[in-house]
Amino acid sequence: MVAEAITASNWSAFAMPISILMVSCVFVVLYILFVRGVQLELDGESVRASYVALGSFNRDELAVAIIQVLQFGGFLIRSDVINNVGLTGNKDLKGVNDATIACAAALLCFVVPSVKRPSEALLTWHHTQQHVPWGVLILMGGGGALAKGFQTSLLTKYIGQKLAAATSMGRLNLTFFLTTLVCLVTEVTSNTATANVMLPILAAVSLEVLMHPLALLLPATVACSFAFMLPVATPPNLIVFGTGRLNIKDFLKAGIILNILASVLGSLLVYLMAGAVFGVDDAFPKWACQDKTCRWVAYPGSINGVQVASQACALVKTKGLCRLVDGSILNYTSLSAR
Numbered sequence: 001m002v003a004e005a006i007t008a009s010n011w012s013a014f015a016m017p018i019s020i021l022m023v024s025c026v027f028v029v030l031y032i033l034f035v036r037g038v039q040l041e042l043d044g045e046s047v048r049a050s051y052v053a054l055g056s057f058n059r060d061e062l063a064v065a066i067i068q069v070l071q072f073g074g075f076l077i078r079s080d081v082i083n084n085v086g087l088t089g090n091k092d093l094k095g096v097n098d099a100t101i102a103c104a105a106a107l108l109c110f111v112v113p114s115v116k117r118p119s120e121a122l123l124t125w126h127h128t129q130q131h132v133p134w135g136v137l138i139l140m141g142g143g144g145a146l147a148k149g150f151q152t153s154l155l156t157k158y159i160g161q162k163l164a165a166a167t168s169m170g171r172l173n174l175t176f177f178l179t180t181l182v183c184l185v186t187e188v189t190s191n192t193a194t195a196n197v198m199l200p201i202l203a204a205v206s207l208e209v210l211m212h213p214l215a216l217l218l219p220a221t222v223a224c225s226f227a228f229m230l231p232v233a234t235p236p237n238l239i240v241f242g243t244g245r246l247n248i249k250d251f252l253k254a255g256i257i258l259n260i261l262a263s264v265l266g267s268l269l270v271y272l273m274a275g276a277v278f279g280v281d282d283a284f285p286k287w288a289c290q291d292k293t294c295r296w297v298a299y300p301g302s303i304n305g306v307q308v309a310s311q312a313c314a315l316v317k318t319k320g321l322c323r324l325v326d327g328s329i330l331n332y333t334s335l336s337a338r
Contacts, residue, residue, distance in 0.1 A: 002217065005278065005287055008075030008098065014277040018222060018269050025261045033254055059115040063122055067112070071105035133235075147196035160204025167209045167216075171281065175219045175274075176267040178202075182223035183259050187233045191224040198224075206288070210312055210325040213288050215280040219270050226262040229255030284312040284325065295322050297335040 075098055109123035150156040167174060186194040198220050206213035227233030229252055231241035240246060274280045283303040289296045289312045297313045303325055313322035313332055322332045 002213065002288075005214065005285065007078070008072075010277055014218070014273045015222070017273060018266060021265060021269055022226075022262060025265065026258060029254055029257050029261070033257075034250075060122055063112055063115075064109065067105050067108050067122075070108075071101055074101040074104075142193070146193065147200050150197060151200055156200045157204045159201050161208055163201070163205050164208040167205065167211050171215055171275075172267075172271050174215070175271045176263065178216065178219040179223040179226070179267040179270065180263045182220045183226045183263055186224050186227045187230050187255075187259075190232070191227050191234045195221060195224045206284070207293055207314055210284040210314055210323075212280045212282060212284060214274060214278045218274045218278070218280070219267065222266065222270050223262070226259060226266060228258040228262070282306075283308060286312070288312070295332045297322070297330065297332050299324065299330060299335055301326070 078096065078098065078101060106123075110121050110125075112122050114120050114122050147156075166177065169177065182194060182198060185198070189197075199217055202216040202220055203213055205211075206216050225234075227237060230248070231237045231251060237251065241251070281304065283306065286296050288294075293315055295313045295315065296310060298310045299313070300307070300309050301311060301324065302308070303311060311324065313324055313330055315322050316329065320331055320333045321329055323329055
């Protein structure tokens, strides 16, 4: 459901300031702790030799670069071209999403012939088998399977109901709470597994209290990347740790400071950008009201001080009844429902 609200363009607008802030924090902390006062003697000849060894920019590299530009452009304009212009003749073509564009770009690499190797394409299956990080794919798939198990067993809904009371603390405090919580959780589990488990739970919380889902999902999603303290927290940490040049003490030395900065400064910027880009202070949106859990009813009322003509109504156990954000129980069959 979130895919209808988030596109590559508005996600970039939301995440770019956060990325710039955190990269700046990482640079300053690492410079002060490890780089300041260190002098390195670089051999100019070895640098030039490495540069020459790269060779000139060939046609194969140009073709891959063009495919990458087309892919990035597709991410940015996909929703406008399909949903608004109706290029395919179907303005509601839900089957085409960002994953479709990524797969199309990969397929082009298998189809476009190589100039350097005339009998082969830019990308061969043999090369793919040798170099694709299959472990990462299995990790992501395992996290997805775990999340599906949570949902099928209704554990996600149960935990969501228990955590629903936490949403009464106000959005700023809630953003800080979620960012800090996920920061700690993602240090002992991979960020992929953390996201796959936490996000369905928070989606259930948003439905339970009829709060804008992105108000909960965005802080948690961003915080999954705030994995600075331990090697197990994220694959890049593990790769660096595997070189043997760093130990756990080095990770903790910088990671504790970065996690504190991420929890405070990151939370504040997520709070500001989520409201500015996605309007998370608004009422529970229609796109988040799914048929299995919610009905969109023509029932006027006041939500967050704003008068609305229709609103979301969460389904309850009794058939035909649903619950509004103010707790009122309605018979949605007598109203205009989606």
